Amino acid sequence: MAVDTVSMDKIVSLCRRRGFVFPSSEIYGGLGSTYDYGHYGVLLKNNIKARWFEAMILERDDIVALDSAVILHPRVWEASGHVEGFTDPLVDCRTCKLRFRADKLEDSQCGRKPSKHPGETPECDLTEPRQFNLMFETTVGPVQEEGAKAYLRPETAQGIFINFKNVLQIARRRPPFGIAQIGKSFRNEITPGNFLFRVREFEQMEMEYFVPPAESERWYRYWIDERLDWYLRYGLRRSRLRVREHGPEERSHYSQGTSDIEYLYPIGWSELEGVANRGDFDLTRHTEFSTTKLEYVGPDGERYVPHVIEPAVSLERIIVAMLVDAYDEEVVGERERTVLRFHPEVAPVTAAILPLIAKDEGLVSKARSLYEELRKRQSVEYDDNGAIGRRYRRQDEIGTPWAFTIDEQTLSDDTVTVRDRDSLAQERLPIGGVRRWLDDALERDWKTPKGD
Ligand code: ATP
Numbered sequence: 001m002a003v004d005t006v007s008m009d010k011i012v013s014l015c016r017r018r019g020f021v022f023p024s025s026e027i028y029g030g031l032g033s034t035y036d037y038g039h040y041g042v043l044l045k046n047n048i049k050a051r052w053f054e055a056m057i058l059e060r061d062d063i064v065a066l067d068s069a070v071i072l073h074p075r076v077w078e079a080s081g082h083v084e085g086f087t088d089p090l091v092d093c094r095t096c097k098l099r100f101r102a103d104k105l106e107d108s109q110c111g112r113k114p115s116k117h118p119g120e121t122p123e124c125d126l127t128e129p130r131q132f133n134l135m136f137e138t139t140v141g142p143v144q145e146e147g148a149k150a151y152l153r154p155e156t157a158q159g160i161f162i163n164f165k166n167v168l169q170i171a172r173r174r175p176p177f178g179i180a181q182i183g184k185s186f187r188n189e190i191t192p193g194n195f196l197f198r199v200r201e202f203e204q205m206e207m208e209y210f211v212p213p214a215e216s217e218r219w220y221r222y223w224i225d226e227r228l229d230w231y232l233r234y235g236l237r238r239s240r241l242r243v244r245e246h247g248p249e250e251r252s253h254y255s256q257g258t259s260d261i262e263y264l265y266p267i268g269w270s271e272l273e274g275v276a277n278r279g280d281f282d283l284t285r286h287t288e289f290s291t292t293k294l295e296y297v298g299p300d301g302e303r304y305v306p307h308v309i310e311p312a313v314s315l316e317r318i319i320v321a322m323l324v325d326a327y328d329e330e331v332v333g334e335r336e337r338t339v340l341r342f343h344p345e346v347a348p349v350t351a352a353i354l355p356l357i358a359k360d361e362g363l364v365s366k367a368r369s370l371y372e373e374l375r376k377r378q379s380v381e382y383d384d385n386g387a388i389g390r391r392y393r394r395q396d397e398i399g400t401p402w403a404f405t406i407d408e409q410t411l412s413d414d415t416v417t418v419r420d421r422d423s424l425a426q427e428r429l430p431i432g433g434v435r436r437w438l439d440d441a442l443e444r445d446w447k448t449p450k451g452d
Contacts (some may be wrong), residue, residue: 006327008266011320012195014327014338018398020044020348021196033192033199040398041319043348043379045203048234048318049182051345052205055230056180063178063207064171068159070184071140071150079289080158080282081253082135082151089129090190093118101190102129107267108191134187136200152186157310159183160208161282164294175296175306176219180207185314194267196316203315210296210306213280216256219309220277224259227273227311231261235343236325238452240264241272254281256307263321272321273313280305322346326399328450332424335389340399341422341448344441349400350378351438354391356407358384366431367406370416373435396421402441404434422449 015021019038025031037045057063077083089102096111100118110116112123119126136152139145153159160179167179185204192198211219224243231241246258257277262269283294283305297303326340344350351374355367364384371382381400383391388405395403405417415428418437429437 006266006324008195011266011323011327014340014397015041015195015323020323020398033189034201035196035199040348044319044322044342044346045315047346047348048315048322049203049205051234052230053180053182055226055233056178056205056207062173062176063180063209064167064173066160066163066167066179066181067183068156068163068181070153070186071138072153072159072162074150075289076158076162076286077135077151079285080161081285082154082158083133085253086135086154087131087133088190090132091118091129092127094125094127095123099190100126104191132188132190134189136186136188154187155185155312156181156183156204156206157208157282157312160206161286161294161308162290164210164283164286165292168296174298176209176211176215178207178209180205182315194265194320196320197265197267197270199316204312205315206310206312208278208282209309209311211309213304213307216277216279216307216309220257220275223309223311224261224275227261227275227313231272231321234322234346235341235446235448236263236321237448237450240321240325242269244269252276254278263317263324265320265324272317273311275309275311278308278310280307282308325448325450335393337393337396339396339421341450342399342401343446343448344401345446347399347401348379349381349395349398350402350442351380352391352395352400352403353380353382354388354403354405355384356388356405360408362411363406363408366410370404370406370431370434374438377435378438392419402438406431 018040020041022036022038023030024034024036057065091100091102093111098111100108105118108118110118110121110124113121118124135154138150138152139148140150141148160181167173182203182205184201186201189198189200192200209219209223228241228243232238240263242262244260244262251258255276256279259275260271261273263272287294295303295305326342328339328341330337353367353371355363357363371380374380392403401421403419410416410431414431416431416434417426417428419426
């Protein structure tokens with residue numbers, strides 16, 4: 001029986017228990033809503049990034065990669081509108097001394113009575129909202145003077161816009177073409193929380209797609225569909241995804257159209273990824289502020305400022321969605337198991353190699369040589385520690401799709417057992433054919449057994 005909804009607490013506790021994600025700075029008492037990724041968390045992140053990079057760049061001819069700096073010229077953030085307008089409304093409670101986002105009181109808890117929202121008890125004493133800029137400030141160079149002020153980037157997009165001319169000239173592109181980048185962004189969120197969903201330091205994956213102005217609506221629709229398909233391709237259930245188009249009052253100042261791809265998180269439907277039609281706002285503003293013309297000039301002399309379609313997401317929100325979607329508990333025989341039904345191409349470990357008896361030299365040597373062969377191409381794990389049932393359950397909990405067990409029969413006929421994480425089916429195959437079998441298995445279409 002599939003577990004249909006899972007609490008965030010269960011996800012947090014599994015992540016910690018199996019070393020995906022740890023609360024950061026724990027030995028110093030922690031730093032609220034900041035996390036460190038452990039071994040399996042890093043492998044999961046790397047796989048998600050690789051799948052995004054494939055879909056955005058390697059499988060296409062029209063998008064190139066970029067890795068821009070975190071600290072940019074401060075004028076960049078004036079041009080982009082962030083210095084003036086990247087703010088959230090903040091209220092303080094004079095009673096409990098906590099701070100809240102005025103537009104998210106419904107999602108916050110009163111400091112004295114966590115079962116109530118701020119403002120709901122007679123003791124709550126909230127100030128009027130005031131605007132709070134979410135950019136982290138820093139100083140560049142050894143002197144902390146006004147001219148040395150800089151910011152940690154709150155999005156990766158601006159690094160792309162300021163490189164528009166470089167890419168246009170050096171990569172010799174003409175619209176429609178895109179520039180994609182993956183990198184850390186920083187936002188001093190007033191109320192971070194819900195595990196990785198809202199954090200102050202996160203890794204964004206953004207792509208700016210430059211198009212002729214007349215084609216912007218078509219490409220905007222195209223990218224909503226493409227991104228939705230990507231989530232389905234990597235196993236998220238259709239029933240847990242929806243597209244919500246912003247009304248005019250909700251859109252950012254630059255936006256001519258914005259849609260959120262939402263996922264049904266344990267906190268309810270919330271933004272997983274945003275797709276925005278940014279028009280010519282960014283290139284026009286950077287032209288104005290830098291005095292460098294950011295436009296496309298065609299071979300026959302036509303010139304225009306391309307419009308921009310932007311799909312933007314953080315790895316953190318994808319990770320939470322994938323964990324929630326994959327999480328399952330079931331009783332097998334008499335035993336309960338927790339299993340992460342990850343898509344095989346995002347699972348941190350693709351296969352486990354398990355010699356049935358750790359002390360049997362014959363088994364160990366066969367298992368080790370299979371492990372050495374597979375690890376050249378895949379993320380595989382060798383485990384000879386404990387009873388085989390416990391080893392299977394450890395792999396289930398980190399979402400390993402297949403386990404190869406080397407037993408006594410292997411010594412006589414050179415076959416191994418492969419166990420499937422989802423169906424629990426076991427079959428025997430020649431040890432020499434395992435590598436090929438694994439390649440084929442990864443090529444096959446995969447669908448979650450949890451249904452649509
Ligand atoms: P929200 O309304 O949830 O604050 P946003 O609309 O400000 O998000 P964008 O500026 O569109 O978010 O950022 C693009 C993407 O970056 C979001 O869709 C989300 O995936 C991710 N993101 C934004 N803020 C955070 C955060 N604090 N923690 C984790 N991911 C984030």
